[in-house]
Amino acid sequence: MKLILLGPPAAGKGTQAELIAEKYSLAHISTGDMLRAEIASGTELGLAAKTIIDRGDLVPDDIINAMVATRILADDCANGFLLDGYPRTIPQAEALMEAADIEAVIDIEVDPESIIARVSKRRVCPVCGHTQSVEKGEAEICEKCGAELIQRADDTEERMRHRLEVYAASTAPLIDFYQERDLIVPIDGGKTIPEVSEQIFDFIDGKFFPEDSENE
Numbered sequence: 001m002k003l004i005l006l007g008p009p010a011a012g013k014g015t016q017a018e019l020i021a022e023k024y025s026l027a028h029i030s031t032g033d034m035l036r037a038e039i040a041s042g043t044e045l046g047l048a049a050k051t052i053i054d055r056g057d058l059v060p061d062d063i064i065n066a067m068v069a070t071r072i073l074a075d076d077c078a079n080g081f082l083l084d085g086y087p088r089t090i091p092q093a094e095a096l097m098e099a100a101d102i103e104a105v106i107d108i109e110v111d112p113e114s115i116i117a118r119v120s121k122r123r124v125c126p127v128c129g130h131t132q133s134v135e136k137g138e139a140e141i142c143e144k145c146g147a148e149l150i151q152r153a154d155d156t157e158e159r160m161r162h163r164l165e166v167y168a169a170s171t172a173p174l175i176d177f178y179q180e181r182d183l184i185v186p187i188d189g190g191k192t193i194p195e196v197s198e199q200i201f202d203f204i205d206g207k208f209f210p211e212d213s214e215n216e
Contacts, residue, residue: 001080009163
């Protein structure tokens with residue numbers, strides 16, 4: 001199966017992508033992780049991308065398109081893949097159509113003000129990349145590998161509001177793009193993580209494993 005996970009920043013895409021990829025043995029392709037790896041390595045691409053990302057803007061389409069087109073040809077994508085954070089613009093979506101036959105676009109819908117509240121609690125692991133929410137007073141330790149968590153520079157209210165504006169202008173039109181192709185699957189992202197997962201799993205099981213779903 002070839003899936004896209006769509007939704008505004010901090011909608012919970014990373015968390016759900018990990019759960020989906022693990023349950024269905026899919027390659028989880030996060031352009032954000034790919035770019036952060038380039039930045040951490042200090043490559044020419046990483047340095048250029050860091051300047052753009054620090055402004056809260058999107059990395060140019062040609063760079064991202066080339067990265068994804070190469071990535072989906074890797075051996076671990078033979079069983080299918082889940083794109084997290086790509087495409088973000090109509091030109092990216094059009095380029096992806098030429099590179100892969102996407103079967104569904106899972107759109108996690110969350111109220112913007114709820115997202116603003118979420119980011120103050122969000123932390124990321126600098127070692128394994130896991131993202132989790134930390135309540136005030138809780139130990140900021142990664143539940144996956146035990147490393148000390150950090151807060152990303154763009155997880156501030158001001159930066160997040162800018163990112164949401166960029167999303168509304170550049171990425172939200174993708175919903176219409178994929179609705180026209182009957183690929184959009186709306187998911188209520190305002191619920192708990194297990195409840196959001198259940199909605200997604202129910203859709204995937206019904207679409208790709210209908211016989212198994214009927215026998216449950």
